[in-house]
Amino acid sequence: MMTAASDNRVLGGVRDCDALTARVLAVGDLYVALGFYTDAAPEIRSALETVILETRRQRLIVAAAPYAPSDLLDGLSMGADDGLALRLAKNPATPASALRRLLRRCSDPRTRRYLAAHPNADAMILGELSRDNVIEVLQAVAGNPGTSPEVIARLAAIDDGSIQRAVAASQAADAATLARLWDLGDDWVRADILAHPNCPANLLAIAAGASDVRLRRKLAANPMLDAEAMEHLLADPDDGVRAAAVRNPAILAEEIDAKNEASARVRRLVARRPKLAADVIARLARDPDSWVRRWIARHPDMPAQLLMELATSDVPEVRRGVARNPSCPPHLLVLLAADRSPWVQAGVALRDDAPAAAISLLLGANDRDVLGALGRNRNTPAATLEAIAGSDDADVRRAIVFNPAAPQAAIARLAGDPYPLNRAMIVGHAGLDAAAVAELLDDPEPQVRFAAARRLARQQPDLAVKY
Numbered sequence: 001m002m003t004a005a006s007d008n009r010v011l012g013g014v015r016d017c018d019a020l021t022a023r024v025l026a027v028g029d030l031y032v033a034l035g036f037y038t039d040a041a042p043e044i045r046s047a048l049e050t051v052i053l054e055t056r057r058q059r060l061i062v063a064a065a066p067y068a069p070s071d072l073l074d075g076l077s078m079g080a081d082d083g084l085a086l087r088l089a090k091n092p093a094t095p096a097s098a099l100r101r102l103l104r105r106c107s108d109p110r111t112r113r114y115l116a117a118h119p120n121a122d123a124m125i126l127g128e129l130s131r132d133n134v135i136e137v138l139q140a141v142a143g144n145p146g147t148s149p150e151v152i153a154r155l156a157a158i159d160d161g162s163i164q165r166a167v168a169a170s171q172a173a174d175a176a177t178l179a180r181l182w183d184l185g186d187d188w189v190r191a192d193i194l195a196h197p198n199c200p201a202n203l204l205a206i207a208a209g210a211s212d213v214r215l216r217r218k219l220a221a222n223p224m225l226d227a228e229a230m231e232h233l234l235a236d237p238d239d240g241v242r243a244a245a246v247r248n249p250a251i252l253a254e255e256i257d258a259k260n261e262a263s264a265r266v267r268r269l270v271a272r273r274p275k276l277a278a279d280v281i282a283r284l285a286r287d288p289d290s291w292v293r294r295w296i297a298r299h300p301d302m303p304a305q306l307l308m309e310l311a312t313s314d315v316p317e318v319r320r321g322v323a324r325n326p327s328c329p330p331h332l333l334v335l336l337a338a339d340r341s342p343w344v345q346a347g348v349a350l351r352d353d354a355p356a357a358a359i360s361l362l363l364g365a366n367d368r369d370v371l372g373a374l375g376r377n378r379n380t381p382a383a384t385l386e387a388i389a390g391s392d393d394a395d396v397r398r399a400i401v402f403n404p405a406a407p408q409a410a411i412a413r414l415a416g417d418p419y420p421l422n423r424a425m426i427v428g429h430a431g432l433d434a435a436a437v438a439e440l441l442d443d444p445e446p447q448v449r450f451a452a453a454r455r456l457a458r459q460q461p462d463l464a465v466k467y
Contacts, residue, residue, distance in 0.1 A: 025047055029051070030051065030054075030446075031449040032441055033048045035449070035452065036453050039457040052072070063080075074094075074101075076098070077094070085105075085111050086110060089111045096120045096122045100124065103125055103128065117143065123146070126141055127148070141155065148172060149174055149177070152172045161189065168181060168185065169195075173196060174198055190215060194207050195221045197224050199222060204222065207219040208233075217244050220236070220248060221247065246270055253274060257280060264289040267287060268292050274299075276299065294315065297310045297319075297321025297322045298325050307322050307332060316344055319341065330358075336358075343369060346373040352379060356379070359379055371393075372399045385406050385410045386407060388400060397422055398419075400413075404430065404431075408431060411426060411432050415432060423440065423443060437452050441453060
């Protein structure tokens with residue numbers, strides 16, 4: 001039987017590998033044993049399995065756990081009943097060998113559907129399931145990125161809109177399959193075909209003059225379009241088409257000129273493109289739409305003069321964009337650290353390159369966004385980080401987890417945090433010592449015990465040495 005978590009305290013302070021392993025087995029906790037399993041030698045793993053797989057409830061838990069080792073999941077697939085098989089089929093960590101084993105004995109359509117959609121399903125599994133008599137299974141096969149071109153071509157002939165759309169979006173669909181599907185599918189299917197990089201050139205030409213805006217929007221997203229087609233789509237009367245063209249990686253940002261663009265939606269997308277021409281950046285920096293200005297304020301090619309201009313904007317989000325811009329000069333960061341908006345101040349506090357004068361201005365803040373940002377900053381003084389670790393706000397305290405320079409006092413405080421997620425995350429901090437990690441093996445939360453055991457196992461090289 002799985003022993004109560006409180007029994008784990010016998011593990012605290014144990015440093016010898018053999019003694020530690022023995023205590024893990026004696027305690028009999030599923031999550032501690034599971035944390036040790038991956039890094040253990042075969043002989044130790046065999047003993048740990050007696051703890052991990054002792055009851056049906058524990059086997060069901062492991063079968064559904066995405067962090068469970070693949071060989072453990074593979075072993076569970078041997079003789080799995082329907083309930084266990086379904087959980088294994090849903091688990092993204094289940095290996096192909098286990099999936100094949102489940103397929104050989106699977107009669108449940110739900111399980112077959114999950115097998116067909118599984119990221120580890122191989123060609124044999126997908127090929128067999130592509131002949132299934134359940135439409136939902138076929139839909140899953142069509143949507144699986146691992147499905148072969150041959151299977152995709154065969155599925156294209158099935159009269160089902162969901163399957164045809166999945167085929168049209170599949171990277172395995174070749175030009176011949178897409179051409180056949182064009183004649184079989186509806187307008188939604190044809191639209192998806194037009195966005196496909198293997199779409200035949202004659203279909204691209206047809207869509208360029210199509211009256212259906214859906215077709216032109218999908219066409220504008222096709223990365224294989226030539227320069228002439230892209231120029232035509234950038235001048236399309238529909239702003240959704242122009243927006244899709246601006247997002248298309250096939251067009252170089254230097255070729256985009258938003259001078260006469262009437263749609264703020266499109267200008268916002270232009271502002272997010274890298275390597276814009278200097279005149280385009282200058283024009284967008286003075287755009288009447290605040291969302292355009294807040295995006296262009298982050299552009300790495302923004303000159304210092306325009307950054308200073310945007311730093312005086314009456315829109316806090318625009319000033320925040322300046323604070324987050326990697327090209328923002330130090331003197332401007334100091335200015336923004338004294339901003340009237342805590343959201344802008346937090347943008348400065350997030351920067352490890354913020355000058356000491358800027359950090360100093362922020363130390364008296366009591367806003368949760370500013371405190372959370374300071375908690376992540378390696379240049380925040382130790383005393384402030386310790387105070388942040390004692391905040392009443394769990395999200396603010398959690399910032400310490402992401403600070404590699406956090407002092408021991410702050411790290412230790414997070415190890416005893418009342419919020420389980422904070423305790424589970426601090427286990428990964430390089431500054432948490434082994435003794436503190438061992439104490440967390442007694443934690444009431446399974447996720448914390450697992451994380452602590454996982455780290456201890458990685459710090460015990462002898463654990464993987466065959467005795």
